Amino acid sequence: MLISEVQCKELAQEIANLLLQQNILLATAESCTGGWLAKCCTDCVGSSQWFDCSVVSYSYSSKNQILNIDNDLLEKHGAVDPIIVAEMAKNLLLISKATVSIAISGIAGPREETNDNQKPVGMVCFAWAKKEGFCKTETMYFKGTREEVRLQSVYHALLGIKYLISSPSTSLRNQMDT
Numbered sequence: 400m401l402i403s404e405v406q407c408k409e410l411a412q413e414i415a416n417l418l419l420q421q422n423i424l425l426a427t428a429e430s431c432t433g434g435w436l437a438k439c440c441t442d443c444v445g446s447s448q449w450f451d452c453s454v455v456s457y458s459y460s461s462k463n464q465i466l467n468i469d470n471d472l473l474e475k476h477g478a479v480d481p482i483i484v485a486e487m488a489k490n491l492l493l494i495s496k497a498t499v500s501i502a503i504s505g506i507a508g509p510r511e512e513t514n515d516n517q518k519p520v521g522m523v524c525f526a527w528a529k530k531e532g533f534c535k536t537e538t539m540y541f542k543g544t545r546e547e548v549r550l551q552s553v554y555h556a557l558l559g560i561k562y563l564i565s566s567p568s569t570s571l572r573n574q575m576d577t
Contacts, residue, residue, distance in 0.1 A: 401543070402547075402551050402553075402554040406554060407554050407557060408439055408442055410557045410561065411439040411440050411442065411443055411557055414557060414560050415440070415445070415446065415449060417561065417565065418449035418564065419445075419449050421564060424449060424450070424495075425449060425451060425501070425560065426452050426495040426499075427440070427452075427501050427502075427503075427556075428453070428466060428487040428488060428490075428491045428500065428502040429453065429454070429455050429503050430462075430479075430504040431503060431549060431552060432503050432505075432549050433549070434453060434455045436501065436503065436557070437450075437455075439557065440453075452496075452497070454491060456487070459473045459478060462478060465494075466487050466490045467486075467490045467494075468486050472486065477518065478504050479505055479506055479518050480504075484504050484525060485528070487502035487526065488500045488501060488502035488528035488534060489526075489534055491528075492529075492530050497530070498529065499527070499528070499529055500528045501525065501526070501527050501528075501559065501560055502525070503524070503525055504523070505522055505523030505548070505552060506519065506520050506521065506522050507545045507549050508544070508548060509544070521540050521541045521542055521548050522539075522540055523540075523555070524536065524537070524538045525537045525538070525539070525552075525555065527560060527563045529563065535563070539551075539552075
């Protein structure tokens with residue numbers, strides 16, 4: 400399904416309203432999207448009331464140095480892995496004032512020849528976390544150009560945030576991985 404930037408901005412505004420109503424601060428840790436999710440969020444007027452920060456950690460060294468992802472984990476699993484994005488989302492909550500976070504890492508393409516552990520182009524891993532200890536991961540396989548994969552990733556991340564903040568905590572206990 401092709402997603403437009405307008406759809407992302409509309410969904411970001413809807414999430415902004417929910418975050419404001421619930422007094423929740425959001426932080427993002429992005430790799431393949433390169434800050435696009437943070438841009439969608441901060442395009443919303445008044446985002447400083449609900450958006451805390453964003454980290455674009457494209458390299459292994461930035462994931463290690465900024466988000467405290469263990470180098471052994473990165474070497475074993477590669478950056479595009481549910482374990483890695485879960486650590487990114489959880490650790491972001493430790494270094495920010497946010498109460499909810501999202502982490503994204505993927506292979507946007509266009510080439511497959513030297514990518515992370517030979518994972519396919521379009522593979523994107525997500526993690527959504529809450530300060531209370533909940534964390535859900537998901538891996539998607541998007542099709543399209545580099546820009547289309549990245550835009551679909553931003554939209555999917557926003558959908559996950561909406562779900563996370565719209566669900567009561569009791570149902571999150573049953574549906575979230577740690």
